[in-house]
Amino acid sequence: MILETLTSALATGAVRVVDLTQTLTEDFPTIVLPPEFAPSAPVRIERISRYDAAGPAWYWNNLSFGEHTGTHFDAPAHWFTGRDMPRGTVDTLPPEHMIAPAVVIDCSAESAADDDHLLTRAALEVWETAHGRIPAGAWVLMRTGWSLRKGAAYANLRADGAHTPGPDAEAMRWLVQDRGILGFGTETIGTDAGQGGDFQPPYPAHHYLHGAGRYGLQCLTNLHLLPAKGAVLFAAPLKVHEGSGSPLRVLALVPDAS
Amino acid sequence: MILETLTSALATGAVRVVDLTQTLTEDFPTIVLPPEFAPSAPVRIERISRYDAAGPAWYWNNLSFGEHTGTHFDAPAHWFTGRDMPRGTVDTLPPEHMIAPAVVIDCSAESAADDDHLLTRAALEVWETAHGRIPAGAWVLMRTGWSLRKGAAYANLRADGAHTPGPDAEAMRWLVQDRGILGFGTETIGTDAGQGGDFQPPYPAHHYLHGAGRYGLQCLTNLHLLPAKGAVLFAAPLKVHEGSGSPLRVLALVPDAS
Ligand SMILES: [Mn+2]
Ligand SMILES: [Mn+2]
Numbered sequence: 001m002i003l004e005t006l007t008s009a010l011a012t013g014a015v016r017v018v019d020l021t022q023t024l025t026e027d028f029p030t031i032v033l034p035p036e037f038a039p040s041a042p043v044r045i046e047r048i049s050r051y052d053a054a055g056p057a058w059y060w061n062n063l064s065f066g067e068h069t070g071t072h073f074d075a076p077a078h079w080f081t082g083r084d085m086p087r088g089t090v091d092t093l094p095p096e097h098m099i100a101p102a103v104v105i106d107c108s109a110e111s112a113a114d115d116d117h118l119l120t121r122a123a124l125e126v127w128e129t130a131h132g133r134i135p136a137g138a139w140v141l142m143r144t145g146w147s148l149r150k151g152a153a154y155a156n157l158r159a160d161g162a163h164t165p166g167p168d169a170e171a172m173r174w175l176v177q178d179r180g181i182l183g184f185g186t187e188t189i190g191t192d193a194g195q196g197g198d199f200q201p202p203y204p205a206h207h208y209l210h211g212a213g214r215y216g217l218q219c220l221t222n223l224h225l226l227p228a229k230g231a232v233l234f235a236a237p238l239k240v241h242e243g244s245g246s247p248l249r250v251l252a253l254v255p256d257a258s
Numbered sequence: 259m260i261l262e263t264l265t266s267a268l269a270t271g272a273v274r275v276v277d278l279t280q281t282l283t284e285d286f287p288t289i290v291l292p293p294e295f296a297p298s299a300p301v302r303i304e305r306i307s308r309y310d311a312a313g314p315a316w317y318w319n320n321l322s323f324g325e326h327t328g329t330h331f332d333a334p335a336h337w338f339t340g341r342d343m344p345r346g347t348v349d350t351l352p353p354e355h356m357i358a359p360a361v362v363i364d365c366s367a368e369s370a371a372d373d374d375h376l377l378t379r380a381a382l383e384v385w386e387t388a389h390g391r392i393p394a395g396a397w398v399l400m401r402t403g404w405s406l407r408k409g410a411a412y413a414n415l416r417a418d419g420a421h422t423p424g425p426d427a428e429a430m431r432w433l434v435q436d437r438g439i440l441g442f443g444t445e446t447i448g449t450d451a452g453q454g455g456d457f458q459p460p461y462p463a464h465h466y467l468h469g470a471g472r473y474g475l476q477c478l479t480n481l482h483l484l485p486a487k488g489a490v491l492f493a494a495p496l497k498v499h500e501g502s503g504s505p506l507r508v509l510a511l512v513p514d515a516s
Binding site (some may be wrong): 001003004005006007009010011014015016017018019022023024025026033037038039040041045048051054056058059060061062063064066067068070071077078079080083091095096098099101137203206230231232234237238241242243244245246247248249255 | 259260261262263264265267268269272273274275276277279280281282283284291295296297298299302303306307309312313314315316317318319320321322323324325326328329335336337338341349353354356357358359395460461464488489490492494495496497498499500501502503504505506507509511513
């Protein structure tokens with residue numbers, strides 16, 4: 001009955017589907033690590049055939065990329081704090097975690113003013129005053145407008161690393177431990193701020209989320225099309241054997257505002 | 259309101275999430291073409307680091323595979339009949355097509371008895387007598403039990419090609435033209451029967467589906483956990499630039515039967 005109602009609502013437009021995914025291209029920026037660490041492979045999309053001698057009736061490509069490429073999902077095993085987590089790789093995740101409510105914290109003005117803007121617990125508490133308590137089991141999405149940037153401005157690398165907005169350590173500790181969120185999503189290349197390696201603990205989003213068996217989403221777009229609360233996110237990574245994450249299509253179901 | 263009801267139903271188990279995806283491994287069988295055509299790349303999952311010198315705090319892999327690998331989605335541009343279809347590649351598909359109702363045609367007994375079992379229009383009309391008209395815009399899933407087979411028995415190659423069940427040409431013409439389905443899904447490596455190259459037209463599932471801008475799903479599993487009707491499918495391929503298809507996670511929302 002509820003599923004018939006959902007189908008009808010999708011057909012009439014009472015519920016809309018919003019694509020939060022960036023297009024995967026060979027030049028989409030990926031994370032850059034210091035040279036002492038092994039890098040991710042580049043994105044490659046290589047034609048096998050396109051209605052030609054190599055395949056007269058069909059078109060298809062070979063794909064290659066690192067698990068953490070484009071709009072992608074971080075599973076608990078991606079980080080050392082989640083290495084022993086049960087069902088911590090993408091092939092063993094509970095499917096019921098792949099459909100969950102989402103709230104959106106609008107940090108776009110602050111992020112336009114400061115590349116290193118940090119989302120704080122205080123700002124989250126201000127959000128709760130306006131919208132109510134962040135529900136346990138929800139995705140928290142940090143809207144920064146960063147997805148509108150292209151190329152070098154998107155990665156925003158300087159000599160001391162990336163300068164991109166993200167959460168501070170106390171915000172992440174509080175979201176995971178005091179609010180019991182399902183995961184944290186960003187428009188930037190990481191769930192952590194570009195300078196998050198200098199935080200205490202280093203990379204607090206990775207540290208707290210994955211240490212509690214929770215998830216990350218990165219390189220999201222179209223967050224400005226979501227309400228502050230009330231959307232439902234469909235975020236289902238590829239079922240890669242013992243995978244630490246994967247590119248994925250992230251969709252949001254959104255009640256029609258009109 | 260409908261989305262809050264959905265979230266509650268997922269939390270209470272009144273709606274369950276069933277994973278219809280096979281695990282992507284290096285030895286999962288992919289389609290084998292005659293040697294005059296270019297083959298798909300093999301699946302490779304190659305470690306970059308795992309809490310070691312190459313990345314002390316993190317675990318990740320590089321991935322490579324053809325677009326039509328494992329549980330995967332066929333977009334219209336995959337076939338010559340769909341080559342000029344608007345929004346025919348995975349990056350341009352309408353997101354509202356990625357969530358849709360599904361019906362399941364149980365052909366498991368017939369497929370156990372005959373590797374080359376063909377689903378006919380007559381069998382579909384028998385299904386309609388029991389369950390009602392196949393809705394326009396629905397996925398039609400052919401349950402064969404094939405996903406329980408492993409390795410060589412799954413591909414089931416002989417000297418004259420694969421011997422696996424699938425739809426006949428009139429079944430596909432009727433489903434696409436007379437029922438207006440969204441797509442057709444199978445447990446086997448193709449949407450077409452293993453011997454479908456000898457049908458008229460050749461590969462009728464590909465021919466009719468993609469020529470009408472419709473979709474295919476292959477290598478599905480767990481179809482025995484779905485009702486004959488009433489499930490809703492989430493099937494959202496990767497947003498690969500001009501991609502002809504992709505591996506994906508396919509989930510079904512199912513009303514609890516108990
Ligand atoms: Mn990542
Ligand atoms: Mn295919």
